[in-house]
Amino acid sequence: xxxxxxxxxxxxxxxxxxxxxxxxxxxxxxxxxxxxxxxxxxxxxxxxxxxxxxxxxxxxxxxxxxxxxxxxxxxxxxxxxxxxxxxxxxxxxx
Amino acid sequence: xxxxxxxxxxxxxxxxxxxxxxxxxxxxxxxxxxxxxxxxxxxxxxxxxxxxxxxxxxxxxxxxxxxxxxxxxxxxxxxxxxxxxxxxxxxxxxxxxxxxxxxxxxxxxxxxxxxxxxxxxxxxxxxxxxxxxxxxxxxxxxxxxxxxxxxxxxxxxxxxxxxxxxxxxxxxxxxxxxxxxxxxxxxxxxxxxxxxxxxxxxxxxxxxxxxxxxxxxxxxxxxxxxxxxxxxxxxxxxxxxxxxxxxxxxxxxxxxxxxxxxxxxxxxxxxxxxxxxxxxxxxxxxxxxxxxxxxxxxxxxxxxxxxxxxxxxxxxxxxxxxxxxxxxxxxxxxxxxxxxx
Numbered sequence: 001x002x003x004x005x006x007x008x009x010x011x012x013x014x015x016x017x018x019x020x021x022x023x024x025x026x027x028x029x030x031x032x033x034x035x036x037x038x039x040x041x042x043x044x045x046x047x048x049x050x051x052x053x054x055x056x057x058x059x060x061x062x063x064x065x066x067x068x069x070x071x072x073x074x075x076x077x078x079x080x081x082x083x084x085x086x087x088x089x090x091x092x093x094x
Numbered sequence: 095x096x097x098x099x100x101x102x103x104x105x106x107x108x109x110x111x112x113x114x115x116x117x118x119x120x121x122x123x124x125x126x127x128x129x130x131x132x133x134x135x136x137x138x139x140x141x142x143x144x145x146x147x148x149x150x151x152x153x154x155x156x157x158x159x160x161x162x163x164x165x166x167x168x169x170x171x172x173x174x175x176x177x178x179x180x181x182x183x184x185x186x187x188x189x190x191x192x193x194x195x196x197x198x199x200x201x202x203x204x205x206x207x208x209x210x211x212x213x214x215x216x217x218x219x220x221x222x223x224x225x226x227x228x229x230x231x232x233x234x235x236x237x238x239x240x241x242x243x244x245x246x247x248x249x250x251x252x253x254x255x256x257x258x259x260x261x262x263x264x265x266x267x268x269x270x271x272x273x274x275x276x277x278x279x280x281x282x283x284x285x286x287x288x289x290x291x292x293x294x295x296x297x298x299x300x301x302x303x304x305x306x307x308x309x310x311x312x313x314x315x316x317x318x319x320x321x322x323x324x325x326x327x328x329x330x331x332x333x334x335x336x337x338x339x340x341x342x343x344x345x346x347x348x349x350x351x352x353x354x355x356x357x358x359x360x361x362x363x364x365x366x367x368x369x370x371x372x373x374x375x376x377x378x379x380x381x382x383x384x385x386x387x388x389x390x391x392x393x394x395x396x397x398x399x400x401x402x403x404x405x406x407x408x409x410x411x412x413x414x415x416x417x418x419x420x421x422x423x424x425x426x427x428x429x430x431x432x433x434x435x
Binding site: 042043 | 121122123124126142143144145146150172208209210211212213215216
């Protein structure tokens with residue numbers, strides 16, 4: 001769920017558009033590498049970001065996305081009514 | 095479940111300090127590291143710890159500006175920022191849907207739960223809001239007082255000024271033709287002072303803070319775009335130092351009559367060098383009385399760039415926000431939305 005929808009905006013002085021999107025990675029390898037980095041810095045990251053990885057084959061009908069960065073990260077802004085959970089396929093624990 | 099009863103923590107009724115939001119330093123689907131400032135001007139960091147349903151727990155640690163600068167340039171990591179903080183204690187604050195804290199604890203860093211303490215690899219990443227209207231420079235113990243207070247700021251501001259006129263976001267429309275002989279150091283100083291006069295007021299940089307403690311910091315008020323251009327120029331210089339030095343040596347020899355080359359050929363080398371340095375070579379040529387003067391001006395700019403780059407490499411003065419290496423969670427690229435197709 002996008003950060004903005006969680007209504008956890010402790011620091012809403014500086015809202016950002018990408019808090020209304022979903023963070024995704026282009027490959028499983030890149031997602032795992034980023035999560036490992038995240039865990040090193042925020043050891044309880046699983047309590048915030050979850051503990052499993054899922055794969056989704058996105059198409060242009062699902063929404064708009066940002067250009068992937070070198071680390072594979074991009075933000076997806078899904079179209080209204082799109083249920084991404086139904087499309088997700090669990091790949092394993094993080 | 096967030097453990098509210100771990101040993102060593104003392105529950106308090108309210109934070110004894112009033113903090114004002116400054117900027118979000120790191121974020122991934124929401125803030126992770128946030129800078130605040132107290133009324134007394136002290137910097138405090140909110141470091142995200144863990145979450146339970148609607149409650150996020152944050153660690154608040156007082157972090158002197160020079161320590162934050164050390165972290166932002168990659169000299170130290172988050173683990174050291176917390177475990178070696180000057181106060182020896184931090185606050186833990188639970189924040190729910192509203193901003194009102196639910197619980198506040200006072201705790202010595204030695205008593206922090208292990209799962210709140212970052213690892214040795216916790217270097218700066220997820221960068222956001224680096225292009226602020228300030229450019230911080232981390233200063234190590236090796237740089238002496240004179241360099242911190244005078245030499246470094248002067249050269250930074252000179253390089254910045256050149257970029258503000260001739261860089262990618264430059265504007266030299268009010269700069270008249272330079273028609274005096276560039277010979278010795280003070281003439282070049284005059285030249286750069288002249289450059290500064292023609293920078294648009296809203297793009298001018300100035301020195302706004304110096305911390306001469308060991309380690310220390312220097313802070314400039316800047317235009318974000320010009321400051322970013324200068325950081326890119328320093329990074330570009332470091333990446334192509336051999337080629338750049340080769341080209342400027344060739345041009346200097348030509349100016350000194352020690353290299354035989356037709357002027358159009360020298361201009362081509364000059365334009366190639368300028369392109370590499372991301373400054374507008376053609377514009378520079380229109381603002382000077384000769385190709386020689388243009389070359390000398392760029393050479394002088396290059397000396398400033400080299401000074402900034404050498405200090406950064408030696409870790410004696412490091413520009414916050416300079417791209418030195420790939421960070422694992424690089425969040426600094428432009429984030430333009432586009433169709434999935």
